[in-house]
Amino acid sequence: MIYHEKRASLEEGPADESEDYNLPQPPAAHEINNRPAHWEPETAGEKGDILEKVRNFKTASQLRELGLYPYFRTISSAQDTEVIIEDQKVLMLGSNSYLGLTNHPEIKAAARAAVDKYGTGCAGSRFLNGSLDIHLELEEALGKLVKKEAVLLYSTGFQVNLGVISALVGKGEYVIGDKSNHASIVEGCLLAQGKFLRFSHKDMAALESRLQRIEPGAGKLVVVDGVFSMEGDVIQLPELCRIAGEHGAAVMVDDAHSIGVLGERGAGTASHFGLTDQVHLIMGTFSKSLASLGGFIASDAETIDYLKHHSRPLIFSASMSPANCAAVLAALKIMAQEPERIAQLWRNTQRMKQGLCDLGFDLGDSKTPILPVYVRDLMVAFKVCKRLQEEGLFVNPVVSPAVAPGQELIRISLMATHTDKQVDFALEKLGKVGKEFGLT
Numbered sequence: 001m002i003y004h005e006k007r008a009s010l011e012e013g014p015a016d017e018s019e020d021y022n023l024p025q026p027p028a029a030h031e032i033n034n035r036p037a038h039w040e041p042e043t044a045g046e047k048g049d050i051l052e053k054v055r056n057f058k059t060a061s062q063l064r065e066l067g068l069y070p071y072f073r074t075i076s077s078a079q080d081t082e083v084i085i086e087d088q089k090v091l092m093l094g095s096n097s098y099l100g101l102t103n104h105p106e107i108k109a110a111a112r113a114a115v116d117k118y119g120t121g122c123a124g125s126r127f128l129n130g131s132l133d134i135h136l137e138l139e140e141a142l143g144k145l146v147k148k149e150a151v152l153l154y155s156t157g158f159q160v161n162l163g164v165i166s167a168l169v170g171k172g173e174y175v176i177g178d179k180s181n182h183a184s185i186v187e188g189c190l191l192a193q194g195k196f197l198r199f200s201h202k203d204m205a206a207l208e209s210r211l212q213r214i215e216p217g218a219g220k221l222v223v224v225d226g227v228f229s230m231e232g233d234v235i236q237l238p239e240l241c242r243i244a245g246e247h248g249a250a251v252m253v254d255d256a257h258s259i260g261v262l263g264e265r266g267a268g269t270a271s272h273f274g275l276t277d278q279v280h281l282i283m284g285t286f287s288k289s290l291a292s293l294g295g296f297i298a299s300d301a302e303t304i305d306y307l308k309h310h311s312r313p314l315i316f317s318a319s320m321s322p323a324n325c326a327a328v329l330a331a332l333k334i335m336a337q338e339p340e341r342i343a344q345l346w347r348n349t350q351r352m353k354q355g356l357c358d359l360g361f362d363l364g365d366s367k368t369p370i371l372p373v374y375v376r377d378l379m380v381a382f383k384v385c386k387r388l389q390e391e392g393l394f395v396n397p398v399v400s401p402a403v404a405p406g407q408e409l410i411r412i413s414l415m416a417t418h419t420d421k422q423v424d425f426a427l428e429k430l431g432k433v434g435k436e437f438g439l440t
């Protein structure tokens with residue numbers, strides 16, 4: 001419902017498909033099976049009472065009552081291969097720390113040294129008083145990694161997508177995105193003044209038909225995830241770049257789950273396909289492989305200069321903290337010096353994937369360390385997640401709106417620092433619980 005309201009308020013909505021207005025909705029209480037009789041469906045608020053929907057929102061409390069609520073679980077230890085939740089040690093299979101660097105001593109030391117030198121915050125945006133030399137050093141290092149002329153840091157990856165897409169896609173222009181794009185891309189597209197069109201997941205014919213219907217003179221940006229964050233599959237970038245090129249569209253790739261995973265020394269999706277020159281904008285985040293918080297956009301110098309003066313989430317928000325910058329710089333250094341980490345991440349992925357396939361799980365089209373175990377049922381997703389935690393595994397249930405209703409899955413993600421023993425332990429437990437729910 002949130003999406004409906006936002007979209008209805010747009011001056012110009014998606015051009016050609018009413019379904020473009022219907023993003024998957026969060027599950028309402030009445031959509032949850034096995035609900036107690038007293039569950040009430042959410043209702044529209046009484047006229048004028050903005051908080052009625054708040055009082056009518058029962059889904060979370062009802063899941064809590066059933067002991068199935070899987071969100072905001074509190075971890076009281078470092079983000080590592082094992083974490084402590086409510087005094088229980090569990091194996092972490094739900095982290096985006098692909099290279100296992102979040103608790104690395106050198107990275108922690110670098111963050112501490114940055115606090116000593118610069119203090120704890122920047123107290124302003126990059127635009128005004130918040131630009132530090134360490135920001136420039138990090139931008140330069142990232143430019144070398146992804147082989148782009150210029151880079152701009154933002155305080156989160158979410159802000160990159162909001163700030164870049166909304167600044168570039170003006171009135172009368174178009175942004176075209178895959179339907180499985182990350183929420184931050186969708187929000188950037190909704191914030192933009194131009195028209196927002198979508199195509200079915202990785203359907204290149206649909207992309208082409210969208211582009212064909214746009215007037216040739218209009219500016220166009222095609223934006224996609226490099227690695228899709230829930231499904232773990234990879235965009236077919238060569239075909240996408242060819243089609244975009246034929247229609248004069250610029251290409252932006254979100255490499256949140258590709259940096260440190262794909263490409264030469266972890267440089268991301270464009271590097272993986274040898275297409276860096278054809279991807280105009282490469283977006284990345286520091287909250288996954290790079291053990292920190294923040295994000296970046298890489299492009300040619302003119303585009304970056306334009307963003308510096310037009311991107312509101314950059315100009316009107318405080319800059320990345322020095323400790324976060326220093327942590328990323330240290331993580332980049334380790335990633336370059338220890339390429340065996342990426343190799344180990346892929347070995348772990350292969351071991352887990354083979355084991356899950358042997359057990360008979362449905363893994364969709366995953367090609368990366370993100371392994372979706374499809375359960376295709378909302379309540380089963382919550383129940384499996386709970387059972388796995390009882391068995392000592394932390395996994396994430398993924399339900400609408402992160403995936404379409406009916407495509408519910410358990411998201412398993414590997415880290416370079418998982419041991420064979422941990423992977424085998426996970427497979428044993430997943431096999432046991434999978435059998436209980438008839439998934440294998």
Ligand SMILES: Cc1ncc(COP(=O)(O)O)c(C=O)c1O
Nearest residue numbers: 156157158182184229256285287
């Ligand atoms: C594909 C994708 N893009 C962007 C983001 C946002 O990144 P950040 O956590 O840095 O805000 C995420 C985070 O979940 C993501 O998965």
